[in-house]
Amino acid sequence: MPKNKRSTIIKNLFADKGILFALILLWLIGIIANRNFRNPLIFMNIAREAAFVGFAGIGMTFLIITGDFDLSVGSLLALLAIVTVSIVGTVGLFPTILIVVLLGAIAGGLNGTLSAVMGIPAFIATLAMYFVYRALAFIISDGNPVQFQEKWFTSLGNGKILGIPTPFIIFLALAVLMTFVLRYSLFGRRILAVGNSKKASTISGIPVMRTKFGAFMLVGAFTGLAAVFLSSRLWSANPGMKYGYEFEVISAVVLGGTSLKGGKGSVMNTFIAALFFATLNTTMNIFRVDSYMQRVVIGIVLLLAFSMSGIRDRIEEYFRVRRSSIASAKAGD
């Protein structure tokens, strides 16, 4: 293989992987600085926790690539978790998963109708639904936490397969699958196209509205999945759970390098970013950081992530201009 091609492939593999380096750096710092960190159980924990944010993150990556985002996923999560806990005893595991994911997709479809179909800007339509879903969660649970009796259900969120936490394995599998879907399926290609240019997409025969609608449904469905796993892990669901979840999910996507302006993104990077956030939370817990301070830290990290996205673009632009002026100087005119 000619030298140029080899270096291009390696360059592509490591491009946009800043988040990977940040994650490894954080792990190294943790291991060196604190003895508790060297316990493999910690990493199991991180892996497990990452999955809960990560599930919705996978769906959110698709949506953000199209240029929209969904602020209602936290409230939807609470609502669906309550539904899960309420029905799992009666209908069993797989029907529950099916029903909750379906309900999530329907909720996503509702968001999609408001936004993609009716044209209400996504952020404000989903902001309104953020309150509606949360209110519904309170209404159907009468404001109280709901618990389930079936002990077998807890193994979904708490169990392990071959020593690795179940949620993480499913998360990893889905992340790989959806990476493939984004790159090699028609739907994924359309998501990228719509995020690049709605007008060009229309001219190329791509159903823009349907594609965006599909992205919203995807987010809802994955949120449903997260709800099932999370309620299993917590042995319960309560209507006030996971305030700020949407915030964590969007942060993971943005931290992973997907730009809020849309047009490009990576599911695997969201995967790594979810691990990063889980690590951050765990680290702060180990170092006994005040839980209120943790909020502040996460907010600041998010700000850094968002502003980095802008800085990153500017750095890329700078290098592009340099490269092209060097190239044209070389071409010697």
Added chain:
Amino acid sequence: MKYAIRAKNITKTFPGVKALTDVSLDIVSGETHSIVGENGAGKSTLMKVLGGVHIADSGELIVHGETTRFKHPVDSQKSGISVIYQEFNLMNALSVSENIYANRLPLRAGFVDKKRLLNDTRALLDKLDLPLDPEIEVGKLSVAEKQMTEIAKAVSLDASVIIMDEPTAALNDAEVVRLFDIIKNLKEQGKTILYISHRMKEIFDVSDRVSVLRDGKLVGTAPLSELDEDAIVKMMVGRDVKAFYRKPGNSIGENILKVKNLSREPYFRNISFDVKAGEIFGLGGLMGCGREEICSALYGLETVDSGLVSIKGQTINLKSAASAMDAGIAYVTEDRKESGIFPLMGVCDNLTMNTLTEISWFGGSYLPPGEEKSIFNTYSDLMKIRSSNPNQIVRDLSGGNQQKAVLGRALARSCKVLVLLEPTRGIDVGTKGEIYELLDQLTNKGLSIILVSSDLPELISLSHRVAVIRDGSVAGILSGEEIEETRIMKIATGAEVCA
């Protein structure tokens, strides 16, 4: 000799494009100096450098005898330069007077002195003979009125140099006449005017001297008296005009496309014409006559009120772009940046976008990369697209390569009719030639092309026949030797009426 502006060795590069190379230009105080060039020649960039929007990579600017560096548009304004851009820089919710005096609002006891603001504005508008109501919200003005607001703004800033970028692009004839009166008024006040355009007639009406740019370089400057149209075009194009454009010579086949009584109020009505295999059918007419809307309708982008379109005798369903593609119609948009390219996706992805449904397996679950690669190979070779690798993002390509990518994508799906809008807008001359060659090859193979171009010489030389559209109707169809500029203009403006 007093110079308003002396530009020396200005160079400006953008990623993938060398916009200006070593341009040196002198503007005499008080003259009206036209800067002419093809699309993509660098006029826009030069203007933005003078206006402080872009900072030149190298070179010197001497304004009114002082060497200056502009870091912000306000710097340029302070030096007495005012630029009126094509896209206007106006705040739509504010009134005319508020837009003009935005950062210089007169105050009385801390509050805005509305009376003085209106009086100042009225005085200004009267001096320039502009019939504008200072209190109207700018968002409600017509394009011509917005332009007047911009001119008033420029004069109020005590600009000694006023730069106008393609000022007549969106004006109707009466408005153009009024604009020229305004320019005459400005000249009498001693203003220096830079007039950027590629419309020959205006240049001859308005200029004292003319400079021609081509491919980012200055070709030459001369007083108007020493030039004629052919000379200017030759400088713009760089080679003998007749040889540059192709003469349509291939044999033409049967009727392929039949358009009958296509109507969509208020844009166009009763449009009927036929297009033959291997023919380039041009649509001529003034801006706003309805050509683009007809093309959109043919491709299913807009619904029509009535009428039908058929290919080889079979009526086609025009409800969407997808159905138009299925029927064998392809479409290339006039604004590749806005609606043509997928900027952050690779060349390969851009080229294959229209054919995805055809090559996918399992109902869209899998797009075989091998097939995509082969489409890429075929079309990037055919179009002679220059990119470093198949995944180089299209945003980083030059304008010419971007246009080729858009064209390639349209052709990748087999088609019988290509609706082609502004094929060479903003492209360097070399690539233009390549595209003309390509169109030749395609028509020789039997492809029909419906061509819309605001570049009249291009339209005239490429088309076998030209339908002139006026006010939404077909005002006349010219063929062969009948196709020439004056004739088209006469029909387009109504000076001549065909049976």
Added chain:
Amino acid sequence: MKIWERYGIYFLAVGTLLIFAILTPNIISQQNILNLLSQVSMVAIAGVGMTFAITAGGFDLSIGSQMALATCILGLNIPRYGLIPSLGILLIAGILLGIFNGFIITKLKIQTFVATLATMTIFRGIALLYTQGHDATIYSHLDIKVFSSGKLGIIPVPVLIMLALYIIATIIYRRTRFGVWVRGIGSGEEAAHISGISVSKVMTGVFVMTAVTTMISGTILTSQLLTGNGRLGQGFELEVITATILGGTALTGGKGSLWGTLVAAIMLGIIKNGLNLLGVPDFYQRLVTGLILIAALSINTLSARLAKRRTS
């Protein structure tokens, strides 16, 4: 359609009042109306700032957290330093919060609602840190109560403050340079920049406005509860944004409707009050507010589409 867009909210408000007047006659009692206006004052006052923000093309999602922080600052400082110094500290805090938001948005170039989504978390974290999650009860210096139960004649103090603010805000909006610049930036940021308007200064000013008005609302809330807590104010931003949009301020920027915001806030208050009197539990009220926002947005968007179709 134009009349509906500008004055529709007034019709809606009157209509709502009538509906509830029928359902719960005691809503019209003088006591209840004064009560209602006091309640409404918090949303309405913060609405002033938000109207400016949306007119300038931005959003401030962090006001709920700012309100919580306000109650904490007052709760912890009034017993120690008394009312006036604490109000002084509150004012300074508000200005700093606004400058922080402005800085992030203008210097770090982050979109407004994403930036305020982040500061929403940070500010609430600070509020909780400040009080360590506990209540900060005001047991002395109870003169703060004037802000909620004080009256001038029969008019409650909060209502007076509200009206005074609205009058000042209208003057700023219509008669000052700042008002012109806010509308200008909202309807053409690029053009404003090229015209020499300092976009960063105006945007920062706008966010200082949202913060300071929220601090005032926070003062009224603290006065009612006599407690400060970092968990208060959740959902406040929804009410304020709903009132602003319902009141006719365009999401696209440049067109603000201050009195519309006031009337919309009153209408929302009527609904809340009416539901309360009918015995509807708390959670349903959030649901209703959310649904109203969606209805308002839908009508806005659909009528914009209709208008577009008619002119094209």
